[in-house]
Amino acid sequence: MNPIIDVQNLTASFKDKKGKTFIRVVNDVSFQVQEEEIFGLLGPNGAGKSSIIRMICGLLIPKSGGIFIKGISYQKRMESLKYISTVLEGNRNLYWRMTVKENISYFAGNRGIQFKEIKDQADEWLRLFGLEEKKSELVGNLSRGMQQKVAITVALCLNTKVILLDEPTLGLDVKTTNELKKILTKIRNEFKKTIIISTHDMKLVEEICDRVVIIDRGKKIVEDTVEKLMELFQIKTYAMSVKGGEISEKKLNRIVRQFPEFSYDSTSGLYRVDISNTTSFYAFIELLKKEKVYIDSIEPDRLDFEKIFTILCERNQVDAVHVQE
Amino acid sequence: MLSMFKSNIFKQYIEFRRYLTNTLLEFFIFYMILMALFLGFNTFAGQMDQFGEKIEYVVAGYIIWIFALAAMQSIGWEVYTDIQRGTMDQLYMTPISVWKILLSRMIGKVLIQSSGVVLLTIASMVTTGVYLNVDLVGIIPILLLTLFSMFGIGFIVAGICILIKQVDNLLILFQFLIMSFIYMPIEKAPFLKYFPFIYGVDMLKQTMIDHVSLWEFSAGDFVFLLTNSFVYFCLGVGIFRLCEKEAIKRGLLGKY
Numbered sequence: 132m133n134p135i136i137d138v139q140n141l142t143a144s145f146k147d148k149k150g151k152t153f154i155r156v157v158n159d160v161s162f163q164v165q166e167e168e169i170f171g172l173l174g175p176n177g178a179g180k181s182s183i184i185r186m187i188c189g190l191l192i193p194k195s196g197g198i199f200i201k202g203i204s205y206q207k208r209m210e211s212l213k214y215i216s217t218v219l220e221g222n223r224n225l226y227w228r229m230t231v232k233e234n235i236s237y238f239a240g241n242r243g244i245q246f247k248e249i250k251d252q253a254d255e256w257l258r259l260f261g262l263e264e265k266k267s268e269l270v271g272n273l274s275r276g277m278q279q280k281v282a283i284t285v286a287l288c289l290n291t292k293v294i295l296l297d298e299p300t301l302g303l304d305v306k307t308t309n310e311l312k313k314i315l316t317k318i319r320n321e322f323k324k325t326i327i328i329s330t331h332d333m334k335l336v337e338e339i340c341d342r343v344v345i346i347d348r349g350k351k352i353v354e355d356t357v358e359k360l361m362e363l364f365q366i367k368t369y370a371m372s373v374k375g376g377e378i379s380e381k382k383l384n385r386i387v388r389q390f391p392e393f394s395y396d397s398t399s400g401l402y403r404v405d406i407s408n409t410t411s412f413y414a415f416i417e418l419l420k421k422e423k424v425y426i427d428s429i430e431p432d433r434l435d436f437e438k439i440f441t442i443l444c445e446r447n448q449v450d451a452v453h454v455q456e
Numbered sequence: 457m458l459s460m461f462k463s464n465i466f467k468q469y470i471e472f473r474r475y476l477t478n479t480l481l482e483f484f485i486f487y488m489i490l491m492a493l494f495l496g497f498n499t500f501a502g503q504m505d506q507f508g509e510k511i512e513y514v515v516a517g518y519i520i521w522i523f524a525l526a527a528m529q530s531i532g533w534e535v536y537t538d539i540q541r542g543t544m545d546q547l548y549m550t551p552i553s554v555w556k557i558l559l560s561r562m563i564g565k566v567l568i569q570s571s572g573v574v575l576l577t578i579a580s581m582v583t584t585g586v587y588l589n590v591d592l593v594g595i596i597p598i599l600l601l602t603l604f605s606m607f608g609i610g611f612i613v614a615g616i617c618i619l620i621k622q623v624d625n626l627l628i629l630f631q632f633l634i635m636s637f638i639y640m641p642i643e644k645a646p647f648l649k650y651f652p653f654i655y656g657v658d659m660l661k662q663t664m665i666d667h668v669s670l671w672e673f674s675a676g677d678f679v680f681l682l683t684n685s686f687v688y689f690c691l692g693v694g695i696f697r698l699c700e701k702e703a704i705k706r707g708l709l710g711k712y
């Protein structure tokens with residue numbers, strides 16, 4: 132199947148603060164997005180995600196490399212931009228002094244779509260977002276979360292195959308974030324949209340994305356299905372709790388010294404153990420016995436993306452050193 | 457394309473209606489300034505000859521100036537706020553040239569502003585007793601032609617706004633620059649006719665003040681006006697497109 136978005140060896144650079152040298156903020160990144168996929172672009176702040184999004188949606192010209200949208204090069208922007216609509220980072224996508232309905236009508240009109248053509252559809256989206264009562268409200272009077280939903284509604288009303296969302300959950304509360312996750316999945320499933328999400332929120336990727344590219348300091352460090360990535364890291368790791376709840380710090384230090392794959396996760400209050408090396412795992416059990424630590428429960432760890440991400444970035448750091456040598 | 461045009465005209469109308477009190481206040485201020493000009497002129501130049509002609513000159517110039525602001529300066533403010541608020545980026549992600557969107561908005565603005573200008577003209581004529589020649593048959597075609605060179609300048613202003621972003625002070629200065637160009641008598645410096653819109657403004661003044669009717673102008677006048685407008689319109693669009701290209705290259709869009 133032909134990808135709907137094909138990014139090839141994309142590079143972007145900006146002048147540094149002194150304006151003398153160029154800094155590469157996106158470095159030779161390639162990936163493909165298939166139709167009807169929810170695709171994640173994950174990375175820490177400053178990784179270059181927004182720059183990639185801006186190049187795809189025509190706001191920034193790549194230094195080198197190619198972007199093909201439905202096979203059409205980004206250089207033919209009047210053609211390629213027909214297939215995508217974008218909600219950029221933050222709350223700067225709408226006219227605050229116009230109502231929700233006026234915003235929809237205005238942006239649709241700019242794309243040659245008359246409001247009456249999409250009225251029913253727009254109502255449906257608004258209902259989905261729980262915004263049907265806010266239709267005649269000025270966007271500036273809405274909460275941040277609602278503004279974000281309206282911005283996504285506007286993007287949907289433009290009837291494009293692909294929707295790009297840059298940090299869609301940034302600044303939203305937990306409830307709105309969860310709502311948004313559900314709706315985005317629904318939009319893909321029922322309305323057959325392709326959704327590309329750039330985010331540093333690992334939970335978001337884990338919960339709704341099919342595939343993910345992880346970016347760090349401008350470079351792609353991994354591209355895979357979310358499922359595979361989770362599997363890859365999950366199997367080897369177990370989470371355990373101990374009788375008595377906690378191991379004293381002294382004991383813990385002693386154990387970790389001999390068995391570095393063991394660690395304490397203060398947020399969950401659980402102990403994490405990597406058992407990929409089975410022989411040393413038996414030694415580990417012996418060690419626990421000796422220290423009079425008794426396992427209360429042990430089960431495959433719900434290792435979250437954050438951990439995977441940290442591990443991958445650490446690896447990337449090692450790689451980066453190799454490249455320089 | 458047509459729906460884009462309608463959409464942008466409608467946007468101007470929405471804003472006009474939503475800020476109706478603001479707009480009315482604005483016109484009231486315009487009116488007060490005009491009165492002040494009139495009174496000031498009256499006291500200072502009371503004994504002068506050809507007084508009537510001079511005050512007509514002031515009033516006509518003032519009215520043309522308001523039109524010129526709608527055509528040239530307001531687009532600068534709009535681009536400025538669209539950039540500050542981030543919505544300019546949305547326009548650039550639309551598969552349509554932004555200059556066409558801006559042109560639609562300028563036309564919308566001029567259409568809406570004309571209703572105010574008509575009111576202002578009537579009010580000022582009634583209160584001052586200085587009656588301009590409101591020969592619409594003469595004024596409308598000349599104004600339409602002149603407007604296009606003004607739009608050209610509007611595009612240059614818009615282009616500068618996209619590149620520089622912080623242009624508020626510049627825009628305030630710009631409106632006085634326009635004013636001085638409008639009041640400048642072309643007879644004193646004939647080379648001025650090669651500047652944008654000045655020749656058209658002079659023809660408008662002749663119509664409004666000296667009661668010159670449309671067919672009293674020569675074909676040469678119109679050819680010159682048409683060429684002048686065409687050249688400055690194209691130049692404006694060209695410069696605007698260069699500015700936007702540079703802005704995209706420098707990564708100025710979509711960033712805050």
Ligand SMILES: Nc1ncnc2c1ncn2[C@@H]1O[C@H](COP(=O)(O)OP(=O)(O)O)[C@@H](O)[C@H]1O
Nearest residue numbers: 145156175176177178179180181182707708711
């Ligand atoms: N227009 C610009 N001029 C200079 N530097 C920029 C510009 N846009 C982004 N950058 C820099 O590029 C890097 C990547 O930024 P960005 O793409 O926004 O990352 P992310 O979205 O992953 O946080 C950052 O170091 C940022 O400071």
Ligand SMILES: [Mg+2]
Nearest residue numbers: 180181220298
């Ligand atoms: Mg970003």
